[in-house]
Amino acid sequence: MTLLISGWVALDDIETPFARAESSLGGSATCAALAATQFTDVRLLAAVGEDFPAVERAKLEGRGIDLAGLTTVPGGTTSRWGARYHFDMNSRDTLFTHLGVNDGWKPILPGGWEDSGTAFMAADDPESQRGLLRALTAPRATMVDTIKLYIEGAREGVDAAMQEADFASVNETEARELTGEASIAKAGRALVEAGARAALIKLGEYGAVYVSADDYFVAPGYPLEEVVDPTGAGDTFAGAFLGYLDTVEAITPSEIRRAIIYGSAVASFAVEGFGPARLLELTRDEVETRYREFRTLTHFEEG
């Protein structure tokens, strides 16, 4: 039972109408890894610079994450990202993106990690993602995520990576951009027809939709009282989704649905805190309680 997570570890400057933080622990792989620790053992494959603070590394170690794949690039600086959220917390302006060590870095799987049972390729150069997927000997479940940068700059690679993985993770805008379909249902089906084994479309406060050749599942949005910081919610969802799947005996449609709800539950906690704060203190009991709340949210009797 081990989940490989590859992607970026970063330091974020985030500003919301209610709070701000500088050099806060962030990055897609960070969020996914912290979320996944609720369920399974996590291996983190990412690069940081010499400026990456020991205190942030200690937070990852404190959650038991295997950091043998967290490479410190000599002379490099850690990726930095700055964003300002609008009043509605649903939209934001990116203030800056400094790729730092991630500019051109090619992740290489540490020896012994080929046996990872599951893997999440957070947004990265699709050729790197494909290389890592192929380096795994017998993964039970793999998922690929991407961002606008690669959809626009390396479209064929993105398509190929999503088709090689078991699950393609996209948000609504990406689903529309990849398929040219306006409706979520049609976009999901188009992704599957194009070759993805299954698509997970993240809809923010509207929840998420899962589409495969023979299944369609709608997960509800959790009615949060306050969203403190939505940064990384999608990666948190993905990390928890695969973290749960890593623990099941067989990856059945029923377990996939459970995994989606676990992903939704952990992501709903993550946005309650600033940066990774809430994930760092989250307990499995809290996750289970919220899972039960998700059942209550959507339950209705036979007609």
Place this chain on the structure above:
Amino acid sequence: MTLLISGWVALDDIETPFARAESSLGGSATCAALAATQFTDVRLLAAVGEDFPAVERAKLEGRGIDLAGLTTVPGGTTSRWGARYHFDMNSRDTLFTHLGVNDGWKPILPGGWEDSGTAFMAADDPESQRGLLRALTAPRATMVDTIKLYIEGAREGVDAAMQEADFASVNETEARELTGEASIAKAGRALVEAGARAALIKLGEYGAVYVSADDYFVAPGYPLEEVVDPTGAGDTFAGAFLGYLDTVEAITPSEIRRAIIYGSAVASFAVEGFGPARLLELTRDEVETRYREFRTLTHFEEG
């Protein structure tokens, strides 16, 4: 078991990227009434002009709707509305709105209709809605809907009508406009805190959310292959919701959830056809089959 539906009966000119129709049977009350006939006896209170075609009246009669409250205003013309849908079918331009007989018409409850068990006040002047609600002797469930015109022109009346009814029906934009809250969860809670007994927020392809002081329910969006004409989906939902509630022994939270799914199911059929075409031929068996599909869409096991 009788549901009173008050609102507008109209003739619509509708243009989508794929089809167009002129003088098609439409209007909020029409959609709601046709939907409700799946479940219960319907009384329709509305005004038309002398130009209202006998063939359209026959369609309503053909579904068994009691038209004793469908007043033909001497010398008047039926309301007409024209709209053009954009390529994504999610947005539209209103080309014209001719109020016709609805300009200043005050609905008066026909004698004997005070005993209606349930009532839907489709969008109309809120003072008319309130007058009708008060004229009912002992309704078991009432619902009020509105449109931008009244939110902007008669806000206090809209608030009062929504607080006098059991259920306030709003779409997402209206929920935000009425409450100043960006998130659906907060907007729903704000409507309830402002006095509505419960709010039903319609989210189009994302489904619907129900919020009361002690319940929160999320209904999924149905994954439609083709949306032919989304006109009137919200009123269709409302008509089916109340039509089902009219038939239950006791209006419990569990029955309200069932009613929301019946509303969603009937609305999902309505948008598959142009104007009221699909509703006119819809059978209860089809509705029950789709109800079961909604259960499959959202079902997941305990954690």
